Amino acid sequence: MSTTTIPTGVKWWNGGRSPFNASYGKVMMWYFLMSDAFTFGAFLISYGTIRFSQNVWADANKVFDSAPFIHGGAPLFFVSIMTFILIASSVTMVLAVHEGHKMNRKGVEKFMIMTIIGGLLFLGCQAWEWTHLLTGEHFALAANGGLEGLNTSVIHNPWGQALSSTELSSALAQTSPEVLKNMILSHDHSAVLNGLSADQLLEKVNEAVAAGHLHVTHPGPIAFGGYFFGITGFHGFHVFSGVIINLIMYIKTKLGHFDQRGHYEMIEKAGLYWHFVDLVWVFVFLCFYLI
Amino acid sequence: MSEQAVASPEISYVNHDTGGTKRLWQVFWILSFVTIVELIMGFGLAKHWYGDPIKNHGFILFIKGAICILSLAKAYYIVGVFMHLGSELRNFRMTIVVTLVLFVWFIIAFLSDGNSWKNMRNTRGHSMPDETEQVAPAAKAADTKE
Numbered sequence: 538m539s540t541t542t543i544p545t546g547v548k549w550w551n552g553g554r555s556p557f558n559a560s561y562g563k564v565m566m567w568y569f570l571m572s573d574a575f576t577f578g579a580f581l582i583s584y585g586t587i588r589f590s591q592n593v594w595a596d597a598n599k600v601f602d603s604a605p606f607i608h609g610g611a612p613l614f615f616v617s618i619m620t621f622i623l624i625a626s627s628v629t630m631v632l633a634v635h636e637g638h639k640m641n642r643k644g645v646e647k648f649m650i651m652t653i654i655g656g657l658l659f660l661g662c663q664a665w666e667w668t669h670l671l672t673g674e675h676f677a678l679a680a681n682g683g684l685e686g687l688n689t690s691v692i693h694n695p696w697g698q699a700l701s702s703t704e705l706s707s708a709l710a711q712t713s714p715e716v717l718k719n720m721i722l723s724h725d726h727s728a729v730l731n732g733l734s735a736d737q738l739l740e741k742v743n744e745a746v747a748a749g750h751l752h753v754t755h756p757g758p759i760a761f762g763g764y765f766f767g768i769t770g771f772h773g774f775h776v777f778s779g780v781i782i783n784l785i786m787y788i789k790t791k792l793g794h795f796d797q798r799g800h801y802e803m804i805e806k807a808g809l810y811w812h813f814v815d816l817v818w819v820f821v822f823l824c825f826y827l828i
Numbered sequence: 829m830s831e832q833a834v835a836s837p838e839i840s841y842v843n844h845d846t847g848g849t850k851r852l853w854q855v856f857w858i859l860s861f862v863t864i865v866e867l868i869m870g871f872g873l874a875k876h877w878y879g880d881p882i883k884n885h886g887f888i889l890f891i892k893g894a895i896c897i898l899s900l901a902k903a904y905y906i907v908g909v910f911m912h913l914g915s916e917l918r919n920f921r922m923t924i925v926v927t928l929v930l931f932v933w934f935i936i937a938f939l940s941d942g943n944s945w946k947n948m949r950n951t952r953g954h955s956m957p958d959e960t961e962q963v964a965p966a967a968k969a970a971d972t973k974e
Contacts, residue, residue, distance in 0.1 A: 578931055582938045583938070586938045632849060813911075827869075828892040
């Protein structure tokens with residue numbers, strides 16, 4: 538892909554030149570990213586180890602099946618939008634680097650702004666998803682034998698195996714009317730439940746379960762929430778710091794610092810960091826959503 | 829112009845691609861296409877296209893492995909083209925790629941460790957037959973009756 542061919546027989550290690558034909562800053566950015574790759578790798582492999590050690594794990598296609606204005610039944614939809622946002626912002630970043638090589642300040646500014654917007658959109662999507670999981674209620678078997686509404690957090694995981702029909706009927710018999718009301722309201726927000734007897738509520742819940750609107754489960758392994766929020770949070774923090782770095786690079790471009798310096802290598806180094814964030818997302822997406 | 833775009837006097841040869849952006853867009857379309865294939869294969873996992881999760885366990889594992897390999901292909905294009913590692917000197921490339929080979933051991937060792945914990949727990953340290961072999965299909969049968 539490079540247009541300049543390096544002649545053979547160059548003595549790289551005789552001094553006076555960079556043996557890697559790259560600046561100190563760029564080489565060290567690569568080594569920082571390599572150590573960061575091991576950090577992310579350790580997190581993801583730890584997640585894999587715990588997942589392999591459990592008989593049952595949360596089914597990603599049930600946990601992540603919603604999007605703004607879509608209440609369930611759409612697995613992979615929202616996360617595919619997030620993935621394409623990151624791929625698109627990666628392309629605008631590499632185009633900014635390309636314009637930098639050509640010393641085209643206007644071009645760099647345009648593509649940096651587009652990259653920053655892509656990063657902010659991704660963070661917005663992640664904020665929505667976290668809010669949805671942390672505030673949404675899902676009904677699981679409680680220690681007292683009845684059902685309870687649980688959110689998905691680092692201390693609650695309602696995404697275990699589905700209850701069998703016998704387990705469900707005995708659990709429903711011990712569930713309080715308040716929880717039954719919440720179960721109906723969780724899929725039918727406009728249901729009018731005032732004055733209904735406990736038996737009538739029970740009948741409505743059974744109807745909703747039979748129609749597939751309500752999924753009642755055993756609690757799942759607690760570790761799921763910790764790994765999900767920990768790893769996507771660590772990745773989200775990288776996206777956030779990447780947006781800040783890109784913003785600083787945009788301002789420095791705008792002020793003409795790189796034109797004065799005679800090269801746009803800082804854009805290249807910020808680009809390495811941004812592409813790394815996209816690279817990590819490939820594996821977070823793989824491990825949490827796809828498989 | 830590109831002669832001036834050198835960050836330090838120790839850099840002998842400008843390694844920049846000052847040509848067109850054709851290759852970059854080509855990689856964008858490859859990444860998008862591979863992602864769509866992954867999504868279709870993953871959607872199949874959600875909709876049980878590959879049959880019963882317990883009976884066809886081996887085939888589902890094969891599909892998941894194929895998705896992993898597609899993700900590695902995406903990583904190759906991002907690192908090689910977007911991060912320009914493909915145009916760096918071979919010596920520099922090797923300091924990064926060879927180090928990352930540690931992941932091969934890392935993944936095999938830890939995932940098999942997790943799997944071993946599961947087997948130990950299910951069989952009380954190999955002193956009992958695997959309980960899940962009998963429990964899981966029974967629970968499954970009760971579910972389908974609903």
